[in-house]
Amino acid sequence: MAAMTYREALNLALREEMRRDPRVFVIGEEVGLYEGAYKVTQGLLKEFGGQRVVDTPIAESGFTGVGIGAAMVGLRPVIEMMTFNFALLALDQIVNSAAKMYYMSGGQFNVPIVIRGPGGPAAQLAAQHSQSMETYFYHVPGLKVVRPTTPMDAKGLLKSAIRDDNPVIFIEAETLYSVKGEVPDDPEFLIPLGKALVRREGTDVTVIAYMGMMYRAMEAAEELEKEGISVELVDPRTLRPMDTETIIGSVRKTHRAVVVEAGAGFAGMGSEIVAFVTEQAFDDLDAPVERVTGANAPMPYARNLEKLKTPSKDKILAAVRRVCNANGS
Amino acid sequence: MPRITLEPRFQVEYLSILDSDGNLDTALEPKLAGEDLRALYRAMVLGRRLDERMVRLQRQGRIGTFAPTKGQEASQMGSAFTLRRIDWMVPSFRETAAMIWRGWPIEKLLLFFAGHLEGGQPALDQHDLPITIPVATQLPHAVGLAYAAQYRGDDVVVMAYFGDGATSEGDFHEALNFAGVWHVPVVFVCQNNQWAISVPLKKQTHSRTIAQKALAYGLPGIQVDGNDVLAVYAAAREAVDRARAGDGPTLIECVTYRLGVHTTADDPTKYRTDEEVAMWEQKDPLTRFRAYLEKRNLLEANVEQRIDEEIAEAVRRFESAPPADPLTMFDHVYAELPADLKAQREAMAAREPAAPARTGEMPPPSPTPMRGQRLTRR
Numbered sequence: 001m002a003a004m005t006y007r008e009a010l011n012l013a014l015r016e017e018m019r020r021d022p023r024v025f026v027i028g029e030e031v032g033l034y035e036g037a038y039k040v041t042q043g044l045l046k047e048f049g050g051q052r053v054v055d056t057p058i059a060e061s062g063f064t065g066v067g068i069g070a071a072m073v074g075l076r077p078v079i080e081m082m083t084f085n086f087a088l089l090a091l092d093q094i095v096n097s098a099a100k101m102y103y104m105s106g107g108q109f110n111v112p113i114v115i116r117g118p119g120g121p122a123a124q125l126a127a128q129h130s131q132s133m134e135t136y137f138y139h140v141p142g143l144k145v146v147r148p149t150t151p152m153d154a155k156g157l158l159k160s161a162i163r164d165d166n167p168v169i170f171i172e173a174e175t176l177y178s179v180k181g182e183v184p185d186d187p188e189f190l191i192p193l194g195k196a197l198v199r200r201e202g203t204d205v206t207v208i209a210y211m212g213m214m215y216r217a218m219e220a221a222e223e224l225e226k227e228g229i230s231v232e233l234v235d236p237r238t239l240r241p242m243d244t245e246t247i248i249g250s251v252r253k254t255h256r257a258v259v260v261e262a263g264a265g266f267a268g269m270g271s272e273i274v275a276f277v278t279e280q281a282f283d284d285l286d287a288p289v290e291r292v293t294g295a296n297a298p299m300p301y302a303r304n305l306e307k308l309k310t311p312s313k314d315k316i317l318a319a320v321r322r323v324c325n326a327n328g329s
Numbered sequence: 330m331p332r333i334t335l336e337p338r339f340q341v342e343y344l345s346i347l348d349s350d351g352n353l354d355t356a357l358e359p360k361l362a363g364e365d366l367r368a369l370y371r372a373m374v375l376g377r378r379l380d381e382r383m384v385r386l387q388r389q390g391r392i393g394t395f396a397p398t399k400g401q402e403a404s405q406m407g408s409a410f411t412l413r414r415i416d417w418m419v420p421s422f423r424e425t426a427a428m429i430w431r432g433w434p435i436e437k438l439l440l441f442f443a444g445h446l447e448g449g450q451p452a453l454d455q456h457d458l459p460i461t462i463p464v465a466t467q468l469p470h471a472v473g474l475a476y477a478a479q480y481r482g483d484d485v486v487v488m489a490y491f492g493d494g495a496t497s498e499g500d501f502h503e504a505l506n507f508a509g510v511w512h513v514p515v516v517f518v519c520q521n522n523q524w525a526i527s528v529p530l531k532k533q534t535h536s537r538t539i540a541q542k543a544l545a546y547g548l549p550g551i552q553v554d555g556n557d558v559l560a561v562y563a564a565a566r567e568a569v570d571r572a573r574a575g576d577g578p579t580l581i582e583c584v585t586y587r588l589g590v591h592t593t594a595d596d597p598t599k600y601r602t603d604e605e606v607a608m609w610e611q612k613d614p615l616t617r618f619r620a621y622l623e624k625r626n627l628l629e630a631n632v633e634q635r636i637d638e639e640i641a642e643a644v645r646r647f648e649s650a651p652p653a654d655p656l657t658m659f660d661h662v663y664a665e666l667p668a669d670l671k672a673q674r675e676a677m678a679a680r681e682p683a684a685p686a687r688t689g690e691m692p693p694p695s696p697t698p699m700r701g702q703r704l705t706r707r
Contacts, residue, residue: 102661
């Protein structure tokens with residue numbers, strides 16, 4: 001174990017996988033000489049050279065398509081989106097080519113690519129650069145979607161994503177890059193895709209959250225503990241395929257659930273989680289499942305409005321108290 | 330500072346060797362062996378006869394919508410003929426003639442257009458990408474294949490096909506730009522058939538030629554008579570040799586004409602005149618090539634008849650294939666079957682009658698051969 005930042009954990013994952021497998025290469029805007037807009041690719045150009053750390057023209061569809069082509073003949077590209085909002089320019093390549101190629105070729109061409117970069121609310125990046133982009137991708141059969149909350153997850157999940165034989169959408173967060181945590185040194189440390197994690201055990205209510213919202217939910221859980229409410233925190237980690245078993249198992253234990261997500265709530269991740277919890281564990285529920293989501297509005301630029309748009313600890317506290325029928329103190 | 334004139338190289342060549350009146354430029358005539366010329370002609374006739382047969386099959390409801398090739402045989406065969414088996418062909422959706430030449434069995438192509446999984450599966454040793462339906466999206470893939478070849482030091486050239494309409498897409502621009510910057514071994518073959526469904530070329534671009542677009546990306550572009558198989562071959566030969574020698578990509582514009590419908594869901598009488606079609610029928614790529622072979626005493630007897638028999642045999646094999654197995658819907662969504670899909674698959678298996686046993690010569694779909702995992706040998 002070593003203490004390192006989320007950014008360093010991602011960098012280590014890339015470095016280890018590039019050392020392990022000569023087919024792995026990194027491609028994107030500013031990933032080489034500039035070492036990434038968020039410095040995730042620091043030192044990689046120096047170690048692996050320009051053929052494996054490729055600075056591209058500003059053309060998201062182009063370099064995504066190039067990555068898909070290279071993956072179809074056996075390379076393992078890791079494509080960096082400077083921010084995931086830019087992946088909208090590559091949506092056709094991702095949805096119609098990466099996600100469909102294996103299916104439409106009858107299993108002849110799989111596309112083992114990872115598309116990674118930051119997404120979600122940050123610090124005053126405004127409406128076009130703060131979107132919770134996972135919603136655009138987890139709807140698509142053929143894609144896997146990962147959102148790693150901690151430095152340990154960042155390393156273990158990125159390494160699994162690179163070794164996965166499917167296209168993986170791997171969305172990090174600007175606000176987490178400097179978060180520190182313990183990360184295993186073992187170059188074979190992997191966290192399987194599709195496995196949720198119970199981050200905190202509890203008995204009264206299950207709170208499902210990921211990324212920045214998980215950190216807020218942790219703070220809320222500690223406060224609620226003092227009020228006598230025992231919160232179980234579940235982090236899906238992979239949004240598709242979703243580990244419904246772990247979530248349902250937790251709900252069966254606590255009989256109550258709250259889903260927290262940063263993005264706009266309409267048809268969001270929470271909608272899906274509430275749906276399968278209701279379908280599979282209706283009789284186990286003692287209260288309706290609540291969602292705490294971002295407002296259904298674009299992200300405002302103003303600092304005070306940005307804060308109001310994204311779910312706060314207080315909103316999480318209020319929702320948990322409601323489903324637990326507690327008044328709070 | 331003065332206002333000066335920069336002088337970028339800007340000239341576009343047009344190449345024609347055998348024109349529609351049968352005139353031959355002997356100085357430019359490619360030195361192809363008689364057997365090669367016969368093979369080219371056979372492939373072009375096969376393309377035409379199969380195309381006509383497929384239109385009938387579609388009208389009878391035996392296959393689904395498809396995009397006929399008629400009129401573009403020379404553009405396809407003149408270019409595809411220059412590829413070795415280890416080179417990659419990246420088709421769009423109208424390259425039937427070239428695909429058969431590259432090794433797709435006819436019945437497999439028919440199965441593709443009947444919606445069968447097997448139809449989209451190139452053989453494991455076949456260096457062809459599957460048919461691409463979304464316009465121009467295959468062009469960045471082609472550059473990716475070429476980048477992979479460069480990355481691994483493979484001696485491989487990539488040839489990508491697309492139409493005039495595709496040149497308006499962003500992916501065309503991005504692919505040519507990447508190819509130019511990286512100097513990768515790829516040949517872009519534009520079949521300019523004058524019409525993108527109902528939109529004529531003049532509404533697609535204000536450029537005098539499509540070939541000239543290459544110059545903006547720093548690569549050579551050439552326009553050829555796309556109905557002259559010798560000219561297409563000569564241009565493609567040059568481009569493929571250049572790519573193989575490490576001298577980078579080329580754009581070839583084949584000026585041709587879609588004699589038939591855009592797809593079987595289209596009615597071209599709504600947007601173009603009979604006179605225009607008749608004018609292009611005079612330039613039919615098969616007529617002039619046949620006359621050329623006749624003059625050189627290279628024409629095989631009964632070639633059309635033998636091709637028709639070959640097609641009829643393939644249609645019989647295609648028709649003996651049972652309907653698609655419902656459960657294949659869940660195959661190849663992911664490299665492995667996730668829990669939610671597994672549950673849906675099991676639910677369908679319980680609901681649907683068991684799939685009929687597969688008979689005939691089509692092999693059952695192979696379980697995830699993972700073609701992409703295989704490293705091409707250096």
